[in-house]
Amino acid sequence: MTATMLGGSGSAQADPTAAAGAPDAGASGGRSGAAAAPLSRRREMLLQVARVGAVYPVEFRGFGESAEGAERATPARLRAAERRLDPERLARAWAGADALIALGLLGAAQGRMLAGIGRQAAQADADGKRDLLAFVALGVATLSPHFDPADDHVAEIWLGGLSDLQRRGRQPQPIPPLN
Numbered sequence: 001m002t003a004t005m006l007g008g009s010g011s012a013q014a015d016p017t018a019a020a021g022a023p024d025a026g027a028s029g030g031r032s033g034a035a036a037a038p039l040s041r042r043r044e045m046l047l048q049v050a051r052v053g054a055v056y057p058v059e060f061r062g063f064g065e066s067a068e069g070a071e072r073a074t075p076a077r078l079r080a081a082e083r084r085l086d087p088e089r090l091a092r093a094w095a096g097a098d099a100l101i102a103l104g105l106l107g108a109a110q111g112r113m114l115a116g117i118g119r120q121a122a123q124a125d126a127d128g129k130r131d132l133l134a135f136v137a138l139g140v141a142t143l144s145p146h147f148d149p150a151d152d153h154v155a156e157i158w159l160g161g162l163s164d165l166q167r168r169g170r171q172p173q174p175i176p177p178l179n
Contacts, residue, residue, distance in 0.1 A: 034095075034102035042097035045106050047073050049117065050139035052110050053158060056172065060143050072143050081141035081149045089134055089150055096135025099128060114172035118162030132159060 037045075054060045054069030065072065082090060100106070105116045121132055133152045136159055141149035165172050 034098040036094075037098050037101045039094070041101060041106060042094045043075065043078055045097045045101050046078060046093070046135065046139055046142065047075065048106070048108075049100070049113065049136070050078075050142045052113055053136070053139055054143055056110070056114060057161065065144070069143065073139075074142075077145070078138075078142045080145065081138055084141065085138065085149050090138075092131045092134035093138045093149075094135075096128075096131035096133075099124070099131060100135070111171060114162060115166065117159070118166035118172065121159040121163035122166040 050073035051070040054073060060069045060072075085093070099120060100117065103116050103120060105113050108116065117132075121129065124132060133155045136155035137147075137152050138149045140154045140158075141147045147154060162172060
């Protein structure tokens, strides 16, 4: 399946407390066994991972947008992507956030965060992997509204690479720009 291309400017409402349909949408959904974190911490975790994913392993294309990769990981864009998901998928994404927060990755440096995500991708059970895919797909849609947050294609590629590095005992290293 290819990533679903959607039009949109990425603009969203200015209310920082708004979520997908409810003030604390997705607050349950702790399938991974990790304790459910407050929505604000889940969003913070997602924005941190989106900023890392925007530059690792290469700069994430803007598809004509003026902002550079990590600059596009904003709360407003995240909320816009959240609104495009059904409640079950959003709950899965937040369960993925809970798992990463439980691993101590909230606020972690880039290398530690990438290694921890790779470890989770390599070792999680089937539900945990689906949660992590939903989480990363939401991050992809946050970086570019051209991608559907319910489509796992780009998330599978990114997580597959991190998981492979983890299995081989290698640390993730950014690919230097060719130009």
